[in-house]
Amino acid sequence: MSLEFLTVTAAAYLASKLYHHAVVPDAIAAARYLPAALLLATLYCVSTLWLGDPALLLAFRRRQLLWNAVRATVLSFCFLLSGMFLLKTSLEYSRGAFFAQLVTVCLATLALRGILIRRQERALGQGRLALRRAFLIGDPAASSALSKRLDANGVVTIAQFPLSSLDADQPSSMTRELIEACRSLAVDEIFVLPQPSELESVRPVLDQLSQLPVAVHVMVPGLDGLLSSSEISAFGDVTTMKVQGEPLSAADELLKRGFDIVVSALLLVTLAPLMLMIGALVKLTSPGPALFRQVRHGFNNKAITVLKFRTMQVRTDDKCEDFRQAARNDDRVTWVGAMLRATSIDELPQLFNVLRGEMSLVGPRPHAVAHNKMFEERIPPLSRRHNVKPGITGWAQVNRLRGETDTLQKMQRRIDHDLFYVDNWSFYFDLKIMFLTALLLFSRKNYQNSY
Structure with a gap:
């Protein structure tokens, strides 16, 4: 300070x-x-x-x-x-x-x-700094694993005790020894790691540890990762552990939606001449409409019609169920479409989707319904990316995870980044992604996965 x-x-x-x-x-x-x-x-x-x-x-x-x-x-x-x-x-x-x-x-x-x-x-x-000092009580294997994780974050383990050595009904010599050791060594934290069979004996042990003026933590068996985003919630005299909440609060939604409306409206007005020129170029260079409409999954898996400039030839023999993602050197892509895809300009009509409230400027990219069905059973958390509105750009895109996802590994990496965005959303995060998107638009590296 x-x-x-x-x-x-x-x-x-x-x-x-x-x-x-x-x-x-x-x-x-x-x-x-x-x-x-x-x-x-x-x-x-x-x-x-x-x-x-x-x-x-x-x-x-x-x-x-x-x-x-x-x-x-x-x-x-x-x-x-x-x-x-x-x-x-x-x-x-x-x-x-x-x-x-x-x-x-x-x-x-x-x-x-x-x-x-x-x-x-x-x-x-280098082990030269200890922010907190801790005692671990529980299974030796679990305690050793937790000790390594705590040590990386500046919490030094002073000692480990098996939970079975503490008498749950009355203070034993081991319990008294533990309490005296905590007092003499100025312990800051106590971590209790019960096994599922030891849950009944935890409450009496916590009562005995309550005489110490230190923080006491209980690790719920099997729920370590799930608790990282949980919080204690109360409904009157009913107390629960909320392990999942709404991704955005009402205030966050209002801020994000207001930003989307203002920026998308300004961009549409500013880029209107460019969009009209591109639409005319697409229409004149190949038969078919200037805009391509495709049904994709939006917020809460709701089907939405996403707009893009058409970048492929219109073929009458194509069937709706014959979904095939665009790939590099795809013979269906027109020469104008190749340029639009390389610069991501084909996504500009989605500003209308943003203005209508179907999409956001920043969020997980919406996938075609058929594309989602290819992976939803092999990647169970896939639908959780729809807990927020899809975006024109997203965290996966600025990490160069654009283009074709023809393998499970490619899709898994994209989903991992999308879920990170959902779990860590902030207005600052949105601004960061938009800034990185602007940088990538001027980078040749952006073009390597443009399909």
Whole structure:
């Protein structure tokens, strides 16, 4: 926190000084920004405490720590701006200097946290850093496996005890020994790993461990991976463990939908001349309609009609049930279609699908119904990718998992990336994918899987 305080102060002051030196030369005005820089640094540190960064640091939540650097920066500048407005001093603060400080502080704090996280990772890997100290109680094999995983995250295992050695009915010598060891060694965490046959004896052991002022965790047998996204939920006096929730809250859906409407409408207006020209080119160079319509799976497996510029020749002998995915050097693809596919321009009409609410700008790419049926039995979680709206671009696409999925391995990799997006959605994640998509459009590497 001391490093961040100094970093924010220096970044804010130097940004204002350089701005006034380069844009509005005024040495006296630049000197007045030092108190504001100190105030910004204080507000930033208070914001990090409010966002729970100390707990995230102990839990080694790297991604959240980086995201919170941005959030704390925005919060501190919002508080500063609100204070200046209430005190009627905002006119004395240059708007250019304000935005220069905002960008500089954001980049500086992200860079600092990135460096510190890397140092922390190296220290953990070399065994020079222990964030927490733990006792493990349970099956020796399971305890050893968990110990290795905890050690990689800065939690050092002090000792392991078999659960069967603790008397569930009354304190035994082993129980008393465990409790005294926890007190003398300043243990931070206790992990209890029962076998299915030992579940009945866990509650009495937890009652005995309750006399220790430490965190006690119970690992539910067989549900370790499932619990990673679970939370405790309550309905009156009924308490449950919710292992799956809605991918997006009502507020998240409103934000995502609002962003989709605004951006898709702007893109349609801006790109209308280009789309009309492409439609005419497709129509004039090969017989058939300019747009290709295909039924695909959308949100919650609902069938939707997806629009694309037609890139293939229309053949009267083709049957609907004879589904064949486009492949490299496919003789059905027209010369105009090849260019459209290479640049992904054939997807532009899907902006209408986004505007109608059938698709989103970012999400798992919609597959043809026949394509899904080829893999849904061999990849059981496949339909879970439809828990969010399909998108024009997605996490799999920016990781160059585009094009033909003619093997189970190719489809599995795409599904894995789609499910990662579903489980880790955030508005920031959407913006990141859109930025990476824009970069890929100008990259020749994007063309290698354009089919």
